[in-house]
Amino acid sequence: RAPLSTLQTALPTSPLSLYITQKGYEKKRSKLIGAFFPQTPGKTELPSPFFFNATGNMKAFILNLILSVPGMDPPTGQERRAPVTPSSSSRYHRRRSSGSRDERYRSDVHTEAVQAALAKNKERKMAVPMPSKRRSLVVQTSMDAYTPPGTRRSDGGRGGGGGGGGGGGTCFSREGSISMERWINRAIHGTSSTTTTTSSTASSSSSSTRSGGSGAAGGRLADVLAQHNHSAPPDVTGYTNNTADGIQVERAPGAGTAAQRPTPKYGNAELMETGDGVPVSSRVSAKIQQLVNTLKRPKRPPLREFFVDDFEELLEVQQPDPNQPKAEGAQMVATRGEQLGVVTNWPPSLEAALQRWGTISPKAPCLTTMDTNSKPLYVLTYGKLWSRSVKVAFNLLHKLGTKQEPLVRPGDRVALVFPNNDPAAFMTAFYGCLLAEVVPVPIEVPLSRKDAGSQQIGFLLGSCGVTVALTSDACHKGLPKSPTGEIPQFKGWPKVLWFVTESKHLSKPPRDWFPHIKDANQDTAYIEYKTCKDGSVLGVTVMRISLLTHCQTLTQSCAYTEAETIVNVLDFKKDVGLWHAVLTSVMNMMHVISIPYALMKVNPLSWIQKVCQHKAKVACVKSRDMHWALVAHREQRDVNLSSLRMLVVADGSNPWSISSCDAFLNVFQTKGLKPEVICPCASSPEALTVALRRPVEEGSTPPGRGVLSMQGLSHGVIRVDSEEKLSVLTLQDVGAVMPGGTMCVVKPEGVPQLCKTDEIGELCVCTVATGTSYYGLAGMTKNTFEVFPVTNSGAPVSEFPFTRTGLLGFIGPGGLIFVAGKMDGLMVVGGRQHNADDIVATALAVEPMKFVYRGRIAVFSITVLHDERIVVVAEQRPDSTEEDSFQWMSRVLQAIDGIHQVGVYCLALVPSNTLPKTPLGGIHLSETKQLFLEGALHPCNVLMCPHTCVTNLPKPRQKQPEIGPASVMVGNLVSGKRIAQASGRDLGQIEDNDQARKFLFLSEVLQWRAQTTPDHVLYTLLNSRGTIASSLTCVQLHKRAEKIAGMLAERGHLQDGDHVALVYPPGIDLIVAFYGCLYAGCVPITVRPPHPQNIATTLPTVKMIVEVSRSVCVMTTQLIFKLLKSKEASAAVDVRTWPPVLDTDDLPKKKPPLLYKPSNPDTLAYLDFSVSTTGMLAGVKMSHTATSAFCRSIKLQCELYPSREVAICLDPYCGLGFVLWCLCSVYSGHQSILIPPSELEVNPSLWLSAVSQYKVRDTFCSYSVMELCTKGLGLQTDSLKARGLDLSRVRTCVVVAEERPRTALTQSFSKLFKDLGLHPRAVSTSFGCRVNLAICLQPHRLGKLADQGTSGPDPTTVYVDMRALRHDRVRLVERGSPHSLPLMESGKILPGVRIIIANPETKGPMGESHLGEVWVHSGHNASGYFTVYGDEALQSDHFNSRLSFGDTQTVWARTGYLGFLRRTELTDASGERHDALYVVGALEEAMELRGMRYHPIDIETSVIRTHKSITECAVFTWTNLLVVVVELDGSEHEALDLVPLVTNVVLEEHYLIVGVVVVVDIGVIPINSRGEKQRMHLRDGFLADQLDPIYVAYNM
DSSP states (O other): OOOGGGGGGOOOOSGGGGOOOHHHHHHHHHHHHHTTSOEETTEEOOOOSSOOOSTTOOHHHHHHHHHTSTTOOOOOGGGOOOOOOOOHHHHHHHHHHTOOOOGGGOOHHHHHHHHHHHHHHHHTOOOOOOOEEOGGGOSSOSGGGGOOTTOOOOOGGGTTSTTOSTTOEEOOOSOHHHHHHHHHHHHHHTOOOEEOOEEOSTTOOOOOEEOOSSSOOHHHHHHHHTTOSOOOOOOGGGGSOOOOOOOOOOOOTTOOSGGGOOOOOOTTSSOEEOTTSOEEOOHHHHHHHHHHHHHHSOOSOOOOOOOOOSSOOOOOOOOOOTTSOOOOSOBOOOEEOOOOOOOTTSOSSHHHHHHHHHHHOTTSEEEEEEOTTSOEEEEEEHHHHHHHHHHHHHHHHHSSBOSSSBSOOTTOEEEEEOOTTOHHHHHHHHHHHHHTTOEEEEEOOOOSTTOTTHHHHHHHHHHHTOOEEEEOHHHHHHSOOOTTSOOOOOTTOOOOEEEEOOGGGSOOOOTTOOOOOOOOOSSEEEEEEEEOTTSOEEEEEEEHHHHHHHHHHHHHHHTOOTTOEEEEOSOTTSHHHHIIIIIIHHHTTOEEEEOOHHHHHHOTTHHHHHHHHHTOSEEEEOHHHHHHHHHHOOOOTTOOOTTOSEEEETTTTSGGGHHHHHHHHHHHGGGTOOGGGEEEEEEETTTEEEEEOOOOOTTSOOOOEEEEEHHHHHTTBOOBOOSOTTOEEEEEBOOEEOTTOEEEEEOSSSSOBBOBTTBOEEEEEESSSSOOEETTOHHHHHHHHSBOOBOTTSOBSOSSOBEEEEEEEEEOGGGOEEEEEESTTEEEETTEEEEHHHHHHHHHHOOTTOOEEEEEEEEEEEEETTEEEEEEEEEEOTTOOHHHHHHHHHHHHHHHHHHHOOOOSEEEEEETTOSOBOTTSSBOHHHHHHHHHHTOSOOSEEEEOHHHHOOOOOOOOOOOOOOOTHHHHHTOSOSSSSBOEEEOOOGGGOOOOOGGGGOSSHHHHHHHHHHHSTTOEEEEEEOTTSSEEEEEEHHHHHHHHHHHHHHHHHTSOOOTTOEEEEEOOSSHHHHHHHHHHHHHTOEEEEEOOOOGGGHHHHHHHHHHHHHHTTOSEEEEOHHHHHHHTSHHHHHHSOGGGOOOEEEOSSOOSSOOSSOOOOSOTTSEEEEEEEEOTTSOEEEEEEEHHHHHHHHHHHHHHHTOOTTOEEEEESOTTSHHHHIIIIIHHHHHOOEEEEOOGGGGGTOTTHHHHHHHHTTOSEEEEOHHHHHHHHHHSTTOHHHHHHTTOOOTTOOEEEEOOSSSOOHHHHHHHHHHGGGGTOOGGGEEEEEOOSSOSOSEEOOOOOGGGGGGSOOOOOOOEEEEEHHHHHTTBOOBOOTTOTTEEEEEOOOOBOTTEEEEEEOTTTOOBOBTTBOEEEEEEETTOOOOEEEEETOTTOOGGGTSBOOSSSSOSSOBEEEEEEEEEEEEEEEOTTSOEEEEEEEEEETTTOEEETTEEEOHHHHHHHHHHHOTTEEEEEEEEETTEEEEEEEEOSOGGGHHHHHHHHHHHHHHHHOOOEEEEEEEOTTOSOBOTTSOBOHHHHHHHHHTTOSOOSEEEEOO
């Protein structure tokens, strides 16, 4: 069956029969349609239950056609309605009264095609997961807005609209989220639940349709395609394979719907298995699963092979499709217009014409202006126009400035700022400028200081050197004023003098003064502004001779004669309106009736009434004016358009103007409008009038039509539409080449080579009557106004230059010109061309529910990942619901895909009336695009489809086969010079007088210090004011530790080896309790106390550590003791199961009889518990040997002696922080100044003030402390300097961390405090992990301090190629090169530590140029996990791994971090080359996507940079989808702006497609005490629906 949607296109297919006459077209059409009329004798009855909408509207037939397809049931009997066929014009009116959409793009046939394309799409339904919105963001606050698909909502307000009110549905609006739950569950499980819709028609019968898969439900389809007020929601069950046909269920009228409703499933009623086999019970994961399922279905043909170089990931280059249509015609020949017949009495210049008419027939009317009541406001005669223009010219030249220094001289540019309702003042000023030989630059009235395009206009005025702006009295009064009454300078504008041109404000010229009237010459007459695609404004200069010649060509083409009346609806300041109604009209002494825009808004028929009233011969309109007239037309009796000989359609070159022209003719042919009167014209600011269809003599051949295949057009070739009947573009000709001109068609890009006859190209014209340059832009001028087209052989077509018109088209048979689109609207996606207008038309045709507000849709392309991506932005009607909008979006995607075979990258909906407007109310496209890219558009709905559009991603990486021992021989083991291994100084070789080495145990070192240096201060604790809260000498510590040991023995009855949990705030008590445990032979575990303000979340962790560490007793302070037993605590945990809790505030007097001495140094000294970034709680065992070795290593590396003071601002509960806080001072004897990081929240400058006050040379901090200082003190450096803060003595400031060094933070910290004397090289980092608490620690020795100890090298930063890193390779690049990632060395390797880089999978050693896992061998490695909570089966090989080949004897510990080694050029004190370790990220945090390894931090860094409102970001994967969570610091309405920006940046920089974007409030992303993001906690929270997100977008 031939799909009927394409009637318009069923034409013979030889290229010459491209054109078919109107008559032939009608004939063919009726023949095709005839077959579908059931012929009942004597009477033809329409077979359909739908309105037959408009003349030639085929919708009903298509519907019947679709409904007669097997498997589609027609609607039930009750829904049948009698056919209605009112008379043509009222039918037209009824159709359109329901919604005013932008009729530039209205085409019945196209609407049919779109509906048919959507019907085709029904088979492969899109299961689009609805985004989740916070209630406050939903346009309608009622929860009804979330009606799941399958339920229908009745719509009272629009019930009686366009197509009769039947068929609505009332939704059973229970609490929305429940039905949502059912909808999602249904989507996941493929249960076809029964949805009941009660019809709102009188019979109230209901048809309940099973939503099946391919056997689509007839009734619903009918609803979709009829122009109903409801369209069927996208059926999310589309991919469940359900064989049942649509079952019609008849129910007695009035029966309640409740009986049939299945009981809703609540939250966890149904468990689902996700792609990973993980059972989850949440809405979020259901949606993700739905998204995954949607993406699994093959959408496009599989991608071609890529070329992947060793390192480079190459983006796929679009290979041309061998089957794509190619141009086959001969080379075109330039076409000449007729001779420009110079009439003897044509004036020598336009000013001469004005002088002639002003003196010969001063009473002749020149211009009549209208008020908003259609009453003539004012008639300007030629006499008045002449005298007033002379007056303006005189005042311009003689009354501005002084006699010696006039402000305006001939040749200067002046701005003309006149409103659209005052053509008389404009004309007077324009001719005044011509007479004064001053160059007018007409521009729009700036409405506000920050108008959309007014800034760019300002740049134009500035570059033209404009100093004077002419305006009318009324306009001058209306301009924005400052309080003093002056007109402020507009944004981007030069300073201008405002000059009012009304006669009463001007001086009379002396009798002997006359303007100098010359013949037209090469001087510039005027400058017309043009807005480019990117929003910039250019000035097109038009010479006096061009101006005159252009008027002559128009006079000849339009056969203008003296005293004709012309009605003008167009903007008279530029373009067709200016050329016909201001310039050519004066040359021919015509009478112009000017209809202002404001009047058209009130009375769209006004121009037709004026044509009748004045018997006007010519009217200049746009297609929208024709459409508005049709909408408003109500059987007017007195309309008679027989006087019209020409109806100039200014935008007739737009292919979408045809439908308005046809419809207008259909309705008004009965009112005397002759078909040949409609004259489409093509114009451009550069080439002026390009072509204009002449009014033909009656009875001669009617104009041509081309019905072209859009598929062919997208490849730049002309093909009469063939197989794919849906996607066609119908073009009408715009007449022949203008008199005196030559036209050719050239390739739009590159060398201006002539096109073939069946190829689309840019039209170029060669004639005097064009613009001559872009003012002040020589380069652009050359490319546009001085083009020399060449033939295939390279020979120029003509010795005269051509001007590019900016129009795309071709020259058809008989020299007729066809325009298919504009260069400005061209979007090249994947090598194919699409015109923005065509896509707008398709989107507008998807409108069964009149969704788009006033048809306001913007389509533009943005470049993402080396290709253009289409963005569609539409204003939605204020009354549309979430469901409507989402459904409309998914159908627009299908329609554009079906008709243009191109994917839409982003579809955004904004509230009505919010897109930036042009002065005449259209959409300001470049401004809209700018807002979109800046994230300032504030859409209320967004749908991104990167999965379907982005087809040029690099090929997923294939893993290499495993490397075995044989590879050493082959040499593919190491692609570098050497195996990556390094070590710190050898402990055995270091000679030092370390007394503490004699002792095996720290407890003995403390006793020795208490005897030898009893009063030496070891610890000083500072409070938030910076004063000393308490301090400890060696003997005080020893004595208090003894008392603790006594207490443990006496009250706790503990045995040696028992585990004791120490729950203390950071301070002295913690240290005392620790050594007390050692004295008593117990094993201490330090635990962070619960936060009193946040017990519910912090106490369970404390409880868990106490239980997992098997502590038999808890020691704490009195305050915390009370907290643990409080009412709040009992709400959070079971308080009865605590082990005995001892409060150490009042210690017993007596000390223990004797102190415990361990028998074996390999026994346990303490347990170190910490939560990793992936949320795992792991405790590691530290033996006495390891503890002593650790302290010694740090002592040697940092050169710590009793005389030193070290400031420590770290959390003392785990890792290196605990060792520095509690252990090092006792071992090395130096004084530690302790600063609890929590005190910095009260006083951010506490740490740095202490460092300055105590003249500390070495200090340790964490990243969170550094961030607090950078953010909190950023603006206070001057006041700190004034208070005498001095950091010049600091030689090392080490950041203690278990992650990749944060380069940006350390750099900004160094920069910020450089003014306070901080040496930039002083800041460095350390690196530790669970298996070894400190592997690197880099104290730098600055040059001038080098005599005070061995000098270590500077920290080095390298830049690596991020793309190579994803392939586990390290390639160094220069700073600032694309894809470069700065990495800072993690610190100098500690003495006694050996490092090797190994392959985490094969355990083979790796080369220097490879990224691998860091393995460590050292005396202070931990001796194993005590227990790991959350993963019992953790590999035992973390602590004792061996290489699979090479050195297979050494036992290594695996850090679980990826990194690489680099031998630097630097040498250390011993003359050895320094090996630097670079840590890249945790192995378990790294994400495997597309076969490559990504580190979350890199993606997060990119995302945070995209928009000022993103304060923090975290990414994780879920079922192979990348989920990006961003914290928004701004209003909730900015949330949706972030979705496209986040998607773009991740695509551009990481070649990844984001699956889900989640926008949350500040502080939602969990961060642990070390300032590391807890991404896995976040992931769990997201999947359990606990984040309360502002918005969740599921990218398609």
